[in-house]
Amino acid sequence: MTTSTTDTDHHQDRHLARSLGHGQMAMIAMGSALGTGLFLGSGEAIGIAGPAVILSFAIGSLIAATIALAMGEMASRHPVRGGFGTLAARYLSPFWGYLSRWLYWIVTVCVTGAELVACAAYLAYWVPAIPIWAGILIFAAVIIAINLSSVGSFGVIEFFLSSIKVIAVFVFILVGAVLVFVGLPSQPAAGIVELTAxxxxxxxxWGAVWLALSVVMFSFGGIELLSITAAEAKDPARSIRTAARTTIVRLAFFYVAAIGIVLCLVPWQQAAGAREDVATSPFVMVFDRVGIPGAAHVTNLLVLVAALSAANANLYAGSRILHSLASDGLAPRIAAATTARKVPMVGIVASSVGLIGAAVLAFSGVGGVFNYMMSLVVFAVLMVWALILVTYVAYRRRGITGATFRMPGGSVTAAVGLFGLLAVFATVTVSSSMQIAALVGGPAVVLATVLYFTVLRGRIDPAHIDEAFDEAESMR
Known part of the structure; x- marks a missing residue:
């Protein structure tokens, strides 16, 4: 009797809380996807394709839409812990569920570490006396505390941080549209002449439009969080339906419109010269043109919030992925435990150790190790996205019913998305960064595969995967 009670308690201790509203879910995904790439990193893509990069962002948003909608349909039917990884384990095989989740955990750790370094650098912009390492520790403590509180508190804070970014970009587009099409008393409308000058x-x-996709697509990284948050949604069916549709529409509009505004107001070669520097950000160039005082300080605040929000969202995602792996026997079982607030504390701590290590590598630049880690991120994200679409095709072939909405075109649309991802990966033939990604990512996948078939395969209990689906079914 005692053993049975203990087992039951342990079972209950692995559950997550369903506390996220549909607005919070959409903003969490936005928090990760709407990052510093728009405010600072757009210069690289502009440098590759010129004004035609607008088409690259439009194509990228369509590819991202297939991923988001495919995830949305599956997650609305199966709001399981581990999201796309657990779905892959059910509809493809446990191996693919294992590989996609471990690759994505590495993605979250590396990205969070990089975002923390960025936060520290933006803080040093105002307070140079604070060393970068101290800034990293300060912001790491902030996001760890947020994630340890409760998923409800996390959702509220992430909603607030993401709202700041969304409002800022919306205001930027509005003001920019006035400058382009209406003008101010002190200056005539700029028009669209810069797009062809x-x-x-x-x-x-036109080949550069394709090549720029190798940079542009990663601006949409973070949409995967829609699937991961499903396990903690108050009303999964409604929340996922709303979040999947609104997130991709907002991202597509924000990126395409914002980049279009920049290119109408700033000569493309000048915008292309911006390289991860607040003072030379295309946003600062536009703000300066409007005459907003302290444009660089306004932009620095925005990129600091963007980086902190992305770091916060990625730590959340990493801890939930680790919790899911542990629940299925693919990570130390202790990571499956949750606190009284239903927070996977061990997963948060383990992910935090990894992100601080990644941040140290990024700051120190030891042997260029961090650059290789980020190349693995590029490879892993492409593979995870492809597996999401392949899982969706397998899901539709089973004839599953009960989803609250369906992706228009179904498997055909997913196949188009897969073709788009293959086109992005095909830039490996001409892009040095993609070549490094393949050289690092390929061996990493081989190593993970060997580890699975030699050590981990025997630890999988299919009952745990079925349990996740049964639990999700009871909450629909």
Missing amino acids: DGGFAPMG
Whole structure:
């Protein structure tokens, strides 16, 4: 009797709380996807394709839409812990569920570490006396505390941080549209002449639109969180339906419109010169043109909030993925335990150790190790996205019913998304960064595969995967 009670308690201790509203879920995904890439990193993509990069962002948003909608349909039917990884374990095989989740955990750790370094650098912009390492520890403590509190508190804070970014981008687009099409008393409307000046709309050729996708697609990284948050949604069916549709529409509009505004107001070669520097950000160039005082300080605040929000969301995702792996016997069992607040504390702590290590590597630049880690991120994200779409095709072939909405076009749309991802990966033939990603990612996958078949396969208990689906079914 005692053993049975203990087993039951342990079973209950592995459950997560369903506390996230549909608005919070959408904002959590936005928090990860709407990051510093828009405010600072757009210069690299502009440098590759010129004004035609607008088409790259439009194509990228369509590819991202297939991923988000496929995840949304599956998650609305199965709001399981571990999201896309657990779905892959059911509809493909336990191996693919294992590989996708471990690769994604590495993604979250590396990205969170990089975002913390960025936060520390933006803080040093205002307070140079604070060393970068101290800034990393300060912001790490902040996001760890947020994640340890409760998922409800996490959702509220992430909603607030993401709202700041969303409002800022919306205001930027609104003000920029006035400058482009209406003008101010002190200056006439800029119009769209800059889009075709200095070499035309596609000064680097139309092939550059394809090549720029290797940079542009990663601006949409974070949409996977829609699937992971499903296990903690108050009303999974409604929340996921709303979040999947609104998130991708907002991201597509924000990226395409914001980049379009920048290119209408700033010569593309000048915008392309911006390289991860607040003072030379395309946003600062536009704010300066409007005459907003302290444009660099406003932008620094925005990128600090963007980086902190992305770090917070990625730590959340990493802890939930680790909790899911542990629940299925693919990580130390202790990581499956949750606190009285239904928070996977061990998963948060383990992910935090990893992210601080990644941050140290990024700050120190030891042997370029962090650059290779980020190359693995590039490879892993592409593979995870592809597995999401392949899982969706397998899901639809089973004829599953009960989803609260369906992706238009079903498997055909998923196949188009897969073709788009293959096109992005095909830039490996001409892009040095993608070549490094393949050289690092390929051996990493081989190593993970060997580890699975030699050590971990025997630890999987299919009953645990079935349990996750049964639990999700009871909450629909």
